[in-house]
Amino acid sequence: MIARILATAVTEAHIARRNRWVLIAVALMVVFSLVLSAAGSAPTGALGADRLSVVVASLTSLSVYLVPLVALLMSFDAVAGEVERGTLPLLLTYPVARWEVLAGKLLAHTAILIVAIVAGYGVAAAITIAADPAAVSGLGALWRLTWTSVLLGATFIGIGYALSSLARRVSGAAGLAIGLWLGLVVLYDLGLLAAVVADDGGFFTTDVFPAALLANPADAFRLFNLTASQATAAASGVGGAAATIPLWQSLLSILIWPLVSLALAALAFRKVEP
Amino acid sequence: MTSTLTISHLTKAFGGVKALSDVSLAVEPGERVALLGHNGAGKSTLMKVILGLIAPDGGEISVCGAAPGKARSKVAYLPENAAFHSALTGLEQITYYMRLRGEAASGAMELLDRVGLGHAAKRRIGTYSKGMRQRVGLAQALIGHPRLLVLDEPTSGLDPVSRRDFYELLDGLAADGASILLSSHALTEVEARTDRLLILSGGRMVAEGSLPELRREAALPVSMQITALNGYDTDIMAALPDAIRLNGGLHLSCTQEDKLATLARISAMQEKVADLEVIPPSLEDIYSHFSRRDGQ
Numbered sequence: 001m002i003a004r005i006l007a008t009a010v011t012e013a014h015i016a017r018r019n020r021w022v023l024i025a026v027a028l029m030v031v032f033s034l035v036l037s038a039a040g041s042a043p044t045g046a047l048g049a050d051r052l053s054v055v056v057a058s059l060t061s062l063s064v065y066l067v068p069l070v071a072l073l074m075s076f077d078a079v080a081g082e083v084e085r086g087t088l089p090l091l092l093t094y095p096v097a098r099w100e101v102l103a104g105k106l107l108a109h110t111a112i113l114i115v116a117i118v119a120g121y122g123v124a125a126a127i128t129i130a131a132d133p134a135a136v137s138g139l140g141a142l143w144r145l146t147w148t149s150v151l152l153g154a155t156f157i158g159i160g161y162a163l164s165s166l167a168r169r170v171s172g173a174a175g176l177a178i179g180l181w182l183g184l185v186v187l188y189d190l191g192l193l194a195a196v197v198a199d200d201g202g203f204f205t206t207d208v209f210p211a212a213l214l215a216n217p218a219d220a221f222r223l224f225n226l227t228a229s230q231a232t233a234a235a236s237g238v239g240g241a242a243a244t245i246p247l248w249q250s251l252l253s254i255l256i257w258p259l260v261s262l263a264l265a266a267l268a269f270r271k272v273e274p
Numbered sequence: 275m276t277s278t279l280t281i282s283h284l285t286k287a288f289g290g291v292k293a294l295s296d297v298s299l300a301v302e303p304g305e306r307v308a309l310l311g312h313n314g315a316g317k318s319t320l321m322k323v324i325l326g327l328i329a330p331d332g333g334e335i336s337v338c339g340a341a342p343g344k345a346r347s348k349v350a351y352l353p354e355n356a357a358f359h360s361a362l363t364g365l366e367q368i369t370y371y372m373r374l375r376g377e378a379a380s381g382a383m384e385l386l387d388r389v390g391l392g393h394a395a396k397r398r399i400g401t402y403s404k405g406m407r408q409r410v411g412l413a414q415a416l417i418g419h420p421r422l423l424v425l426d427e428p429t430s431g432l433d434p435v436s437r438r439d440f441y442e443l444l445d446g447l448a449a450d451g452a453s454i455l456l457s458s459h460a461l462t463e464v465e466a467r468t469d470r471l472l473i474l475s476g477g478r479m480v481a482e483g484s485l486p487e488l489r490r491e492a493a494l495p496v497s498m499q500i501t502a503l504n505g506y507d508t509d510i511m512a513a514l515p516d517a518i519r520l521n522g523g524l525h526l527s528c529t530q531e532d533k534l535a536t537l538a539r540i541s542a543m544q545e546k547v548a549d550l551e552v553i554p555p556s557l558e559d560i561y562s563h564f565s566r567r568d569g570q
Contacts, residue, residue, distance in 0.1 A: 007373035011359075011366065018361035018398070086357040090414070093325045094374045095346040274327050 004096045008104020022112050025070045029120025037124035052128050052138025060225040063149050064218050068156040072177040074109045075160025080173040089274040099266050113153040141229040152221045158261030165268035185218050210245045220253035278422050278453035284333035293319045294477045301453045308464040309457040311474035317457040321424050350420035354427045356411030360400030371414045389413045404431040425456040441467045461557040473564045481564040492563045494555035495527040506546035
């Protein structure tokens with residue numbers, strides 16, 4: 001079982017390397033992190049936090065958009081691509097379980113994501129600490145951001161696999177992935193904010209809004225990182241209402257989402273008839 | 275010894291259209307069986323059911339003593355138009371498949387050499403010709419020691435020399451006791467290289483047996499082409515009322531039983547005949563006979 005998963009992961013890693021996905025993912029993360037750490041190092045004194053914590057707050061806002069995007073870009077082709085190339089029937093006649101195939105792909109794609117995340121955050125941290133050695137006190141926040149980013153990425157990789165299985169065509173899967181990214185990462189928050197403004201402190205703001213934030217893996221990720229580093233006031237666009245959500249709840253959402261999305265992916269893949 | 279593959283009364287429909295109806299067959303260890311049929315006759319569907327890729331609607335199937343898809347380590351498959359990821363090299367692809375079958379990946383290079391791809395092993399499959407991709411497909415079907423090989427048009431895209439090499443590989447596998455079920459459109463090579471033919475038409479098994487058996491069963495007429503000496507063609511026409519003029523010669527058809535009697539009558543007129551050609555029904559004729567008889 002382990003041997004088959006590893007064999008699949010190695011093969012997927014070869015493919016991702018040849019298709020330049022590794023390069024694209026790393027370059028995206030590094031470039032955006034560089035831009036943010038350069039821009040984020042200006043307003044330090046006013047906030048009373050160390051420089052790195054401020055950079056982490058900016059990186060959190062960046063990662064909410066970028067990590068799901070990179071994860072979906074790598075995963076949308078996983079099943080639909082095999083179906084469209086005609087490689088799936090042969091693969092499924094091999095003595096390998098479908099979940100083992102997905103696990104192998106997940107391993108490779110998550111590893112690439114980790115490399116990209118570590119490279120991006122690492123560059124930002126190195127620049128910040130080089131400019132201000134006192135910023136090392138923010139390393140805890142950076143570490144928290146790193147592992148939650150990996151979990152967020154794994155969640156969206158799983159969602160990408162599920163969409164890929166449902167679409168069965170690469171073009172369809174790509175469309176679904178972009179649509180989902182827009183919906184969960186961009187429009188979801190806009191919708192919530194509009195509803196909160198319209199509700200003006202009523203039942204929606206107090207009861208539905210926190211639950212809606214926790215239900216979205218991207219919002220839970222942002223909430224957790226900003227609450228944990230007490231930087232909510234500094235960088236969160238979601239606002240004060242979110243501050244009332246206890247830390248353990250957003251942590252739970254971050255931990256459960258990868259399992260849910262991977263279960264969905266396995267379920268959707270099982271329904272694919274080659 | 276029990277059969278490697280047994281199918282009885284198999285049925286499969288796609289949205290009300292019957293792809294396979296009441297198909298029964300058995301393949302013994304060491305037997306090479308060819309599956310023939312026009313496009314859409316149900317050959318690929320039958321193969322996918324055997325492999326456990328699609329579930330049948332009815333009937334019983336036993337593959338290496340287990341349900342389809344449950345004995346995957348003993349079954350090898352070569353899909354029609356074998357496709358692989360174009361970004362991988364031949365070596366990486368075969369290494370992957372060997373690991374999935376639990377074989378030592380060190381044998382990958384040897385396997386590629388066996389199908390004549392050793393020189394291209396480290397190039398991307400995207401740069402391969404169709405024949406080379408087909409050989410990657412063959413190589414992966416040889417991994418391990420499969421008891422049953424299901425090959426969907428294995429020789430399409432191969433040149434004549436590669437085809438011969440391929441059938442020699444198959445002979446070796448069959449001699450070791452592997453069962454082979456292959457589909458093909460190249461009737462002449464199937465004739466020489468397999469033990470038994472199965473003809474599918476419209477999802478039904480319309481004929482089964484060795485070529486001589488099928489030839490007898492079809493009872494197709496024998497054609498004769500007679501070239502008359504100058505001026506004698508009318509005489510011959512008078513003696514053989516069934517003959518017709520065709521392409522400057524005389525053409526005659528008769529049943530297998532009448533063949534010798536007809537030949538005797540022609541040889542009785544040998545001073546008027548310049549040449550005689552006897553054309554037995556070709557494999558194509560027999561094949562069309564069976565695949566048209568039902569459902570078409």
